[in-house]
Amino acid sequence: MKRQYVDGTCFKVIKSNLSNNYLVLVHGLGLNLDVWTWQIPLLKSYNIILYDLKGHGESDPTNLKPSLQDFANQLNDLLEHLNLNEVTLIGFSLGAMIARKFSIIFPKKVKSLVLLNSPNKSSEKEKIEVESRANLVKNKGADATVDAALHRWFSDDFRKNNTQIMELTRHWIRSNDKNVYSEIYPLLYFGSIELSGNPCSTRALILTCDEDFANGPGVAHKISNDLPNSKVVILKKLRHMALVEDPKSVNDKILSFLDS
Secondary structure (H helix, E strand, O other): OOOEEEOOEEEEEEOOOOOOOEEEEEOOOOOOHHHHOOOHHHHOOOEEEEEOOOOOOOOOOOOOOOOHHHHHHHHHHHHHHOOOOOEEEEEEOHHHHHHHHHHHHOHHHEEEEEEEOOOOOOOHHHHHHHHHHHHHHHHHOHHHHHHHHHHHHOOHHHHHHOHHHHHHHHHHHHOOOHHHHHHHOOHHHHHHHHHOOOOOOOOEEEEEEOOOOOOOHHHHHHHHOOOOOEEEEEEOOOOOOHHHHOHHHHHHHHHHHHHO
């Protein structure tokens, strides 16, 4: 399906004749809707909505100092345009934070919630780290963070054996406007603080990986404290971008959760 546009948001709708269920996939920081390319064939029994967050891909830039509320409102505007009253949200990284915020604000619109490799940063050290990266992006551009990001996101063997995917990911990150990207980056910390202590009763799957350095098992279990109707699943020997590195393992867990 080709891209469509409404109110500054770029999106795609992939319809299945087999289902009335809609999955909305929310990508992570510095990426775009194409990061779900490897997931789509494995979710063919569902209708799928993909979109670019504001300030990413082909969507309009976001306001400076954006909040999770701003991104949740963007998603709500898109669902209203599509006349959808209830969906399942699958969010990755920053997208998981946005999906969680949306489910707090609009609980009746979320059937189920899937959080992939979600951040949950609360320490002073994590705040300094996030703000340092944001300043690096602002001063030197997104390219200055690429090599470190690829190391955090993909296992060593996968990086060595999948040079085309590495170059594609580099291209996605480099395509970000440094001023917009640097303003969104701090949400990894401040968004976590905003979400902490705000319970959400939506049925949820919290999935992460044992080698996701910043968003691993401990983080997933901490998030689950605010989601009493949640299940935590840990994938082995994978890092942050498991949805690209091993989409089948990720989707098997998602589909098992959705079908249960």
